[in-house]
Amino acid sequence: MNIFKNLFNHSTKHKLNCEPTENSSRPRHGLNAEGDFYVEKDCCILCGAPEVEAIGLMGHSDEGCYFIRQPETEEEIEQAINAIAVSCVSAVRYGGTNQKIIKRLYDLKLETECDHKLIKQ
Structure with a gap:
């Protein structure tokens, strides 16, 4: 899956203006619920995969998918992480600082x- 994701990112990121950055100042889809998990503005291509992984956490509009609410349980956090994993253009992101x-x-x-780096201990 990572090979497909890397190839797809390479071919689309310039068109979608989704260049990787080293900071947490990425613009968020306007309908995202406030919180750490989010979808980057203008990057979703409406593949539908993240929403399937995070049913009840994510929705979609004509402008792309977004988090309708933030995960509250360990199971929901895992669903949000799975949504990040299946996003074919890396539009689903984690902007929090929870090291776990x-x-x-x-x-x-x-x-x-991830908008923030893992702190090595």
């Missing part, structure tokens, strides 16, 4: 979808 969640994303090779 960041480590989980790093373990899944999803560090580019």
